[in-house]
Amino acid sequence: MSEEKSLNFIEEIVEADLKSGKYSSIVTRFPPEPNGYLHIGHAKSICLNFGLALKYGGKTNLRFDDTNPVTEDTEYVDSIKDDVRWLGFEWAEERYASDYFEQLYGFAVQLIQKGLAYVDDSTSEEIAMQKGTPTQPGTNSPFRDRSVEENMTLFAEMRDGKYKDGEKVLRAKIDMGHVNMHMRDPIIYRIKHAHHHRTGDTWCVYPMYDFAHGQSDAIENITHSVCTLEFIPHRALYEWFIEQLGIFPSKQYEFARLNMTYTVMSKRKLLQLVNEGFVNGWDDPRMSTISGMRRRGYTAPAIREFCDRIGIAKRDNLIDVGLLEFCVREHLNKIAVRRMVVFDPLKVIITNHNGETEMLSSENNPEDLNAGNRDIPFSNELFIEKDDFMEVPSKKYFRLAPGQMVRLKSAYIIRCDEVVKDAVGNITELHCTYIPESKSGSDTSGINVKGTLHWVSAKHAVHAEVRLYDRLFKVEDVGNAEGDFKDHINTDSLEVIPNAFAEPALAMDSAEDRYQFLRKGYFCLDKDSTPEKLVFNRTVTLKDTWAKEQKKS
Template sequence: MITEDKKEEKSLNFIEEIVEADLQSGKYTQIVTRFPPEPNGYLHIGHASSICLNFGLTKKFPGYTNLRFDDTNPVTEDTEYVESIKRDIRWMGFEWKHELYASDYFDTLYDFAVSLIQRGLAYVDDSTSEEIAALKGTPTEPGKDSPYRDRSVEENLVLFEQMRNGDFPDGSRTLRAKIDMAHINMLMRDPILYRIKHAKHHRTGEKWCIYPMYDFAHGQSDSIETVTHSICTLEFAPHRELYDWLIAQLNIYPSHQYEFARRNLNYTVTSKRKLLQLVQEKHVSGWDDPRMPTISGLRRRGFTPESIRDFCDRIGVARRENMIDVGLLEFCVREDLNKKALRRMVVLDPLKVIITNFPEGETEMCHSENNPEDVSTGNREIPFTREIYIEKEDFMETPSKKYFRLAPGKMVRLKGAYIIQCDDFVKDENGEVTEVHCSYVENSKSGHDTTGIHVKGTLHWVSAAHAVKAEIRLYDRLFSVEDVSSEEGDFKDYINPESLHVITGYAEPALLDAEEGQSFQFLRKGYFVKDSDSQPGALVFNRTVTLRDNWAKAAEK
């Protein structure tokens, strides 16, 4: 028999197993994790996994999580990104204990670098980046020492101070660790610790013109914050040896790095460089374009924090990279919105239906549930009149055998209203059906039907007199190929030309009360969210997902 404790133990991922073992052994009484984004772009769905892992660990185990901005490159960083990152993390449902910045530690990091120089473990190199690369060697051949490697401690201290004082131009000198140019790990071949950048920093202004490299700032910042479990993605595994070496040489708090595999999402790019390119070249409307994989884009598209957290939980934490089907993310939001989204009727491609036996000029109120999955949401009133709109695809002049929607002589039910029968239709000069004439069956009103008539089709509809026009943005996947990174040529060549269609829809008047960011299920059409572009009298809705996975269906054909 498996106890509940055992079930919980079996469900732990490998990072959680490490944390649990560390706590049980007494190594730590609480854990400290951190989420350390560089503020050079907006967070994307890949960051969501790291957010859920780091903050999730300290929800599950005793401890706390810091938010630390890795702001060591003033050229690409901006306070706009800082604010967007904080907004996204809070929207995801998490809160940090301390808001910190690598720039908080610039003085301390400088002192650490001086300490390494004094002990003969770092030197100032006058070589260009090309010369450094040429001496680096290859994975099978050792590198060669820089001609500046044997400078005296005194000379290195003077030069490093001059670097700090701004006496040298960008790129003219670097500070390198003195480790081993024949090391099997090429990152240990005298890595660069500091470089010169005369650029204004978003927090420190022009105080500094030298900035630490990621490898020098990261582990030391972790140590200063007494981070117990520094969790990175797998590409940083080769950096762990340098991370440990620097901490050991500086004799500071022994933070430790652990790696997990990033999850790649198909039909998507998550490279910040490529995402920035899409924004700057106006292939999308901005970082929060609903086609973007950014958290702000997903939010504007109508994805919920619950659905993203569920997605991250389902893909799990592993040691090997693999490709995740974006359909799983869409499944998660469908699952969530099905439970909470209010139902509304919106006709996207209207065909007028005239109910000839309903009194002209009269309005009757019908009722329909707001969400059958949640009875507490109650019912709403829907105006019913002589003229209504249905979808064009819901009428067929010559129906197939299994067509159960409206056709000559056939009956259907109007959702929340009456059964109607098609008696006639009108065509234009091009042979297009422009109007359908029907009659409604008395005593067949939903909830009060005494006719005993059973029909197989139920259609959504709106009253033509009460219909509210709305701009409907039909979003789809931004790229048309599954693995964009594996394709030849420019990644932008694979942008899906069908990723956005804008149409005018006709909505029931209840949608006038929608709030910005509120999600709805448009009956039989999908899940939609009210967009921030909406204005009084000019509604805009974004499609989050269709009701079913149309891409999967297309792939099966």
């Protein structure tokens, strides 16, 4: 009997709240800002929020924090919805902070009427100076004591578009000497004359994140508002607004964000990589975006398993990307169909073969008894990998060499009889004989060989481009590396093999299939593929070779 997995600290809180009767059911939310594509760090938050609701019979809202019209776009909204669904989750309600603009404006008016907010004409630089420092209290704005009536008039005029961007802001009136800098009269509304992706030009004043977030949670009756550790200093303000407005008492809880080796998790940095041409778009298979990982061939169950394994903690730590790759390998080993693809071909002529095509059978996946078999054409002209032949072999070389025998996977044993070279001494082809009695599955030859090679029939081979992706950065902890993060980009993160040869079954497979190219790694079909030329992305190698290579260098 397997040991039951222990609860993480947020699950303990939820269970205590349900047991005490504080809530009859829970409501969580995933609240991305639609200013970029989601990355693997967001996947952790998605799995946590949706996972809590699934485990405890609650619901999760997908709420877009669209309070900054300058950086937001419907392209990002659509990509976020695609990613959440691809990960295997469905939200109860699709909401937007912009749905609440009128209510949020009304909340701001309430604060003004209670003498808890004021319009400030100070510049951003002046406000920063007024804030003081963590060790020195701030100073009051000269506009802090405006009357309720004057603030009401000015705030209405801000909404009506009377003032330019930055000319005025609305600030909460709390305490300029507060030990928490976020409580020193924070800005809650600013003027932005910008077109909004949903509300158009209706608004020119927009709430700040700290003002919109907690109130949006309250409007939706969110019971457990889960965010990352950097929001701990914001919690006091979150609770202050809710208390002063007398609205549903949503509660904020913080957990450690995902930091992963050889990876950046900042939307700002990811946008730089895209805009400056270091990668080919947000879904480049080297990106840490969910869409990039999806294009690379990572599977949703593997990402969910990874998020489950790393758990939910209260302290930041650096997770080895090798764990993610391990989870991907584990899942792909179970579901990937096996295929043979030759990257660097060397022609083999079977001299004692009659030239007629013979169809051989090979298993699709030895890990899946229901995967069945496929037909593979065998002829007198084959391709093997160049590095599977050595003219002068070392003592323990078990692949093909003059006079040496190997087995061709799911086919026959062959022996190399002659090496053919061109005028300058390059090997152009091998002449071999095959042992007819050595057919896989019905071998009566009595011959034992130690080497098994993958191969394709030259007459039936399908042309393919193969893209070998590696880690985008050379240093383990990119966030703490010296200099600009772009200085640490791995310039060898992509190798393109333009003319590989694949067995014909690959041309008939589904675009959703995952593959193990025998002896090469796990691959998937790329969106750049055409019927005339298949394009495959390496998802992950068969084994973790990266760590070994780094130790050598």
